[in-house]
Amino acid sequence: MNETAKLTSAALLGIDCQEIEVEVDVAPGLSSLTVVGLADTAIHESRDRIRAALKNSFDLIMRGKITVNLAPADIRKEGPAYDLPIALGILKAEGHCQASFREALFVGELSLEGKLRPICGILSIADFVKRKGIKHLYVPKENAQEAALIPGIKVYGSKSLIELVDHLEDRARILPETKNIPKIAKTVTATDFRYIAGQAQVKRALEIAAAGGHNVLLSGPPGSGKTLLSRSLPSIFPRMSFDEILEVSRIYSVAGLLPHNKPLVSSRPFRSPHHSASGASLVGGGAYPRPGEISLSHRGVLFLDELPEFDRQVLENLRQPLEDGQIQISRTRQTLIFPAKFSLVASMNPCPCGYLGSEDRECRCSPIEIERYQKKISGPLLDRIDLQIEVPKVKYEDLSGGTEAEPSSEVRKRVEKARQSQLDRYGQCQIMTNSEMDGRQIKKYCDLDQDSQNMLKEATSNLGLSARSYFRVIKVARTIADLLGDQNVTVDHIAEALQYRMKDK
Secondary structure (H helix, E strand, C coil): CCCEEEEEEEEEECCEEEEEEEEEEEECCCCEEEEECCECHHHHHHHHHHHHHHHHHHCCCCCCEEEEEEECCCCCECCCCCHHHHHHHHHHHCCCCCCCCCCEEECCEECCCCEEECCCCHHHHHHHHHHHCCCEEEEEHHHHHHHCCCCCCEEEEECEHHHHHHHHCCCCCCCCCCCCCCCCCCCCCCCCHHHCCCCHHHHHHHHHHHHHCCCEEEECCCCCCHHHHHHCHHHHCCCCCHHHHHHHHHHHHHCCCCCCCCCCCCCCCEECCCCCCCHHHHHEECCCCEECHHHHCCCCEEEECCHHHCCHHHHHCCHHHHHHCEEEEECCCCEEEEECCCEEEEEECCCCCCCCCCCCCCCCCCHHHHHHHHCCCCHHHHHCCCEEEECCCCCHHHHHCCCCCCCHHHHHHHHHHHHHHHHHHCCCCCCCCHHHCCHHHHHHHCCCCHHHHHHHHHHHHHHCCCHHHHHHHHHHHHHHHHHHCCCCCCHHHHHHHHHCECCCC
């Protein structure tokens, strides 16, 4: 009888993976099952699941002292994904399975009757298998379609432990899962620009934001349409490429938010957390870090309605990801990085009552209340918002007019054309939008003529623009030029970009 067995599995570290070797040893002694290797509670509880699954599937009563080691021992392991490799290792070590486990990776949760249940993060695991050159991936049947989206590997989906063992010992073959990319449905949004009365300047700013991936702040009185305009933004965003879809789907898979019957997130994320959200819910984290709202907004929109109502310390968590496009979460034993390339869209009233500067109603707030309200948004955070727009009250003529505005479908065509110009321009730079440019790329792709430099010099002096704001104005101007189909950034593009610095004024 074999006394030891080794299999390969994987541990999720953020949205990446680490190879885990599952070692099983059977020695004489009282019946026991011990799992070592920095395992969490869910893995220790797997002892009872595995014992019941083996008894109900193979009528196998475990005997002897069984020790399971999850190596390397300095990496924390969590979740029920190791149930399957541990059970197979016990069968191998006890002599009840003669199959070879070479060039294969196993993950899956077991039920008490030996059925395989789906796990989270399967896209990341499948991508890891491909990069490591492992030929075969064995997963629960419900995860198979998701795993098969990664080309270059053979994915086998099994419904039960018995079915998988029969396949491994050539008694009944399981066919590899075929790659079946679901049809990407067109984005359907509840709001469309055509049904929003007036607000032409705000719509123009949102078009620029969608085209260049810029951040937006809308400020205006109650009922001016800030929330409606923000929620209509997805209707003009360009459709995601397949690479972007895989990026976003990996994050949702790790977070456990990807339906097993729909293995891809086909439309751009639009996340809208309530203002009572904590810093950890935005950034992500926990004992075993998971993506937060910021990462779940990757390649999409993070909408913060009533921005000053958020706790100031919570808002400060946005500063680093807005600048770097990623979040670094540090723990004692490891540091994880989550992607966070998103467009921030925020709305706010000018004061607590909402009518500061209104021509129709008098503001009832004291200067101290106004100052305290506006100070909730720090200067460094405001400095990272490219487009700061005043949203005026909608005029009666616009509300009562019978003509529809330009539909979102037409705006989206211009946005997609501008995005394609950026992809062509930055093909070798590993970036997708103008908002992602660094100083070196700005210098290369945004060569300014003398008139543009003179205008920026005057604006920097009069508006007190910081170095960050200066470069963000140039990025917005580059997007405006792309929307117009212009090759170079001119003084007209700079002038329009400066109009969207409302808070600096």
